[in-house]
Amino acid sequence: MLTCHVSTTSPTPAEAAGREGTWFDLVGDDVGERARVERATGLHLPDREHLGGIELSNRVGIADDALRLGIPYFSADDDAAPSPVGIVLTPRHLVSLRYAPSPAFDLAAERVRASVPGTSTDAFVVLVQSIIGRTADGMEAVAAEGGSLSARIFGDGRRRTSLLRAMLAEIGRVEARLTRMRLSATGLLRIVLALREAPPAWIPKPALARLHAAQKDLDVLCEFDGQLTDKLQFLLDAVLGFINIDQNDVIKILTVASVVSIPPVILAGIWGMNFDHMPELHAPHAYPLALLAIALSIVLPLLWFKRRNWM
Known part of the structure; x- marks a missing residue:
């Protein structure tokens, strides 16, 4: 699915080709839509295999005033499997390539359409901020769920083994969600760092300042992720400890029965x-x-x- 976003309007690819600040959002592997974007922008877009590479050369590259950025593991939603995301940024156009629906991209599209006419770099910064905002919301939800798990584990006097096993599975599910968010945040942080260290000359200073603020937000998210990881590890150890205590109680009862x-x-x-x-x-x-x-x-x-x- 191909969508074109510019401030206040959503034109067709042919109409958007000559406009500055146009964002082409390409979802899926449709060869025809991919060719339309390449004709409209004059760019050669990377394929999915190239975007999935974890080496830095596949994540950041610039040639002919086209900045190519990639996130190998991007979680489009809390429960969705990670998939690669590619971004191609030029002075006139922004092209995003993704393979799954994403609330963060939908939020960025709404903000771009509602904003005053801006450049492709402005649309890119809005996209980065939207991804950070969605990731922060997801981590806050994980923190709330971790607090609920903690209250259930330590607040209930009757900790039956079946309940502890269910909590063990729930901790694993929450950790999997957090891992997907971590992959998205760290992938975005690396391309933001690389972009700030060696920015193209056509990226204005205000945009670089906003990217610097985004980098600080990502650093905070990484610290918060570390705290959540430690919390989930503590809950995991606690559940395993209670299960071990239950097993020891069973052994103690059997020992008493045998001695008696x-x-x-x-x-x-x-x-x-x-x-x-x-x-x-x-x-x-x-x-x-x-x-x-x-x-x-x-x-x-x-x-x-x-x-x-x-x-």
Whole structure:
């Protein structure tokens, strides 16, 4: 799907070709739409395989007044699998290539259409700010979810193993979301850093100042991501610790049961022996006394374990 964005209007590719500050947003692998953008802009657009490369040469490059930027792993949505995103920026046009719908790109398109007429660099800065804003919102949601998980893990007195297993799976799901956001933020931070270190001459200073502010925002997001990662790791360790405590309780119960069963087995074994001379066998109350002795051999160890707080 191909969409053209300029301030206050959304023209066709043919109408937008001669306008400055036009943003061509190309979604998917449609060869025809790709060719239309290349004819309208005179650019050669990178393919998906090139955008997916993790080396820096595939992320940042400039030739013939065309700045080519790439994010190998960009999460279009919180639950979507990462896919590469490419950006080609020239003094007249901005071209974005992506392979999945993205709320951040939709937000940037709304801001570009609502703004006063600007340049392609202005549209690029708006896009960067929109991605940062969506990533920040996603991390705040992860922080809130982590707080809810913490309250459920430490606030509930009854921590059944089935509930702990469910929380373990939920922590893994939240960590996967955070990882996708981290990939997007770090990929964007690297291209912003590279762009600020060696900017093309045609990028104005106000745009560079806004990119500098965006870099600071990304640095803050990276620090926040580190805090969230530590928090989720702590919750993971806590859940595993509670599961380990439950397992130890089970082992302790089995140990107590095995120890308690030893005395009655010994007594029953002694009185079950076939000796000619066992005086208690001929006593009038020998059988109930034997049962009472076996019962006491069970109760007394249990009382001892309870007194020592072993149960």
